[in-house]
Amino acid sequence: MNTDRYATEFVIQENLRENQFNRIWSHDLKDVFADVAQYYDRANNVAALWTINGLRKKFIDCIELQSGQKALDVCAGTNVIGIDLLSKQPDLEMYAVDRSSAMQRVGGERARKLGFNINSTIHDVHELPFPDNHFDVVTLQYASRHLRVVEVFEEIKRVLKPGGHFYHCDMLRPANKLIEQAYYLYLRASVGFTAWLFGSNNASLSCKTYFIDALKAFYSVEELSKLLREIGFEDVHGTGMLGGTVGFHKAMLPLDKN
Numbered sequence: 435m436n437t438d439r440y441a442t443e444f445v446i447q448e449n450l451r452e453n454q455f456n457r458i459w460s461h462d463l464k465d466v467f468a469d470v471a472q473y474y475d476r477a478n479n480v481a482a483l484w485t486i487n488g489l490r491k492k493f494i495d496c497i498e499l500q501s502g503q504k505a506l507d508v509c510a511g512t513n514v515i516g517i518d519l520l521s522k523q524p525d526l527e528m529y530a531v532d533r534s535s536a537m538q539r540v541g542g543e544r545a546r547k548l549g550f551n552i553n554s555t556i557h558d559v560h561e562l563p564f565p566d567n568h569f570d571v572v573t574l575q576y577a578s579r580h581l582r583v584v585e586v587f588e589e590i591k592r593v594l595k596p597g598g599h600f601y602h603c604d605m606l607r608p609a610n611k612l613i614e615q616a617y618y619l620y621l622r623a624s625v626g627f628t629a630w631l632f633g634s635n636n637a638s639l640s641c642k643t644y645f646i647d648a649l650k651a652f653y654s655v656e657e658l659s660k661l662l663r664e665i666g667f668e669d670v671h672g673t674g675m676l677g678g679t680v681g682f683h684k685a686m687l688p689l690d691k692n
C-alpha cells in the first residue's frame with residue numbers, strides 16, 4: 435500500500451487489519467473454504483436467516499450490463515454472481531477468479547448444469563492475472579473483509595477499462611453502535627449454530643471468533659465509499675441494507691483513468 439496516497443485513517447486501519455489477520459488470511463481461510471465448499475450456499479442461507487438470496491437479487495438488479503461485455507467476478511466462490519449475471523445478460527463474456535479450487539469446482543459444475551460458461555482462474559486476488567483495461571464490469575461479493583482491500587481495489591482499477599464499473603457487496607461494520615453490538619451477538623449465535631448444523635471441521639470452528647473480529651476491524655458504508663474515491667473511482671454510491679450490516683457500492687472509473 436502506497437501510504438502517501440491514502441488518508442492516515444486508512445493507512446492505520448489497513449496496517450491493523452493485516453497485523454491482526456495475516457496468518458488467518460494466508461493459511462486458515464484456505465482450509466475453511468475447502469471444508470465448506472459443498473455446503474457453502476446452504477450454510478450461508480441458514481446463517482443469514484434466508485435473507486441471502488433476496489439481498490443478492492437486489493445487488494444484481496443494481497448491475498448495469500450490455501451485450502457482449504466482459505465481466506469478472508473476484509473471489510467468485512461457487513459462482514453465484516457469475517450465474518446471476520449470465521441469467522440477466524446471456525451473451526456476457528464471464529470470468530471468475532478465486533484461490534479455492536474446491537469452491538470453483540462446485541461453482542463450475544453448477545454453471546455447466548445451467549448451460550453457462552464461466553472462465554475460471556485459480557489465483558490469489560491480490561494480484562489479478564489479467565491485462566490492464568480488460569473488463570467492462572467487475573464484481574466482488576462477501577470477501578473484502580478477508581483481503582488487503584486497498585491492494586485488491588487497486589488491482590480491480592487496473593483491470594477495469596476506462597469508464598468501467600465496479601460493483602461491491604459485503605457485510606460491513608454498522609455505523610450505529612447499538613445495531614453493531616446487537617449484530618455481533620446475533621452473529622456469534624448464528625455462526626456457532628450453522629457450524630454445528632453442517633458439522634464444520636476444526637478449521638472452520640477455529641475461525642468462529644475471527645468472523646466477528648474481522649467485521650469489527652472493517653469499514654462502514656460511508657468509510658468504504660471514501661476509500662473507493664481515494665483509490666480513484668468516481669460516481670461512488672454506497673447503500674446500507676439491514677441497518678448497515680450489509681452494504682452495496684457502485685463505482686465508476688473516469689474515462690481518463692490512466
Ligand SMILES: C[S@@+](CC[C@H](N)C(=O)[O-])C[C@H]1O[C@@H](n2cnc3c(N)ncnc32)[C@H](O)[C@@H]1O
Pocket residue numbers: 463467508509510511512513514515531532533534537557558559560574575576577580581
Ligand atoms: C465468503 S466466500 C464468497 C464467495 C462468493 N463471492 C459469494 O458471494 O458467494 C469468500 C471467497 O473468497 C475467496 N478468497 C478469500 N481470500 C482470497 C484470496 N486472497 N484470493 C482469492 N480468493 C480468496 C475464498 O476462497 C472464497 O471462495
